[in-house]
Amino acid sequence: MSAELKILKQGAEAKLYICNYLGKPTLIKERFKKNYRHPDLDTSITKERIKNEARSIVRCKTAGVKTPALYLVDFERRRIYMEHFEHSITVKDFIINLKSTTNQGDMNTLDVYADLIGGTVRKMHENNIIHGDLTTSNMLLIEKDPSNIAENTKWLNHSNIELVIIDFGLSFIDTSVEDKGVDLYVLERALISTHNDYPNLFSRIFEAYKSYSKKNIKEIISKYEDVRARGRKRTMVG
């Protein structure tokens, strides 16, 4: 009954494993020790980051944004155990796969997802959740009701698709308009570099973001434009 941990991915901060845990397909995110840090500092930084990530995930759920369910937060083993979506596709791969089939119906589906992304990002921001790493790799499509439709067409059946936001490793809670502007700018840059064959994608997403709610929108737009003019980091010159 010893768990078979299968390594899925290794990043700069953490390793991702998949396994079956408590009878469910589970993703384990393990933040490894950084030997260049003092051990006490390393433990406390890791603990804070784990808390932070888990906090944002739960907060999203309360806000009505779909995120993985949390099964265990384990500070000792430096791990978060969460729901693994076995049958999913990243929005990134979905868009890349679209290229082979350029009919109008598929383009409409992309618009539906762009609107969904815009609304979802807005929902997070209205609840002061800043994702910190909004890219199409951190967005998954899953089926609401599992179907037997073939892999290449099932993701086009948008009425049965839900959007899941993942990887809250860089997320934080903040009320400032500045952080929301930066979050949007990060998304725009990610879209430009990953999906330059769909140049209107960001503006479609941004329109949906704006129309989801009118609250504070003028401030956010103008802040986003400031950020865009100067880049992500505030200049510290002078």
Next chain:
Amino acid sequence: MVTNTEPYTCNLDPDTKTRLEVYLYKDVKNVENIRQNIINGSWKCSVIKPSLIVNMFQVAVAANRAVLAEKSQTMITKTVYSELLYNLSLTKNISQSLSKFGIEKDDSILVCFLIDGNNDVSQEILKEIDGEQCPISSLNSFTNMKDVKSTYKLNNLKSEVCLLDIIVSKMVTKSFVNH
């Protein structure tokens, strides 16, 4: 008619080598006696109100944290059985947690055993219960959604998010998130 009265079972964290087994009973006539046996520690099991449980996975998540805390000696309560009840609730108040999820005058009960290899006391305890065993699949007829929603503060929840998903996520973060 043959009814399926197999317990719910779930292997907990592999490091603990422990298995959870849960039995559901209704029309229990000796609840006070059961309660006393639990309180004085002579019964090695947790007994829960089924009305606050939407799915057995909810119990598995709480039990899993309890056995891990026992192993790492970081339990908040005195025993792994009370720890299970404590983990089900969102409050850090121990007595409130135990009275909320434990049984009082309820005549339906869930009996949970944490079995690690050789010590399985379940059959000895179960034969002391004067009630009718029910299939785990009938759990939802005991669930009181209104109580679940108020206990887990889900009243102004936007619909689409799955209930079980948010309940377990809140449970496992209660030590550092104010729900």
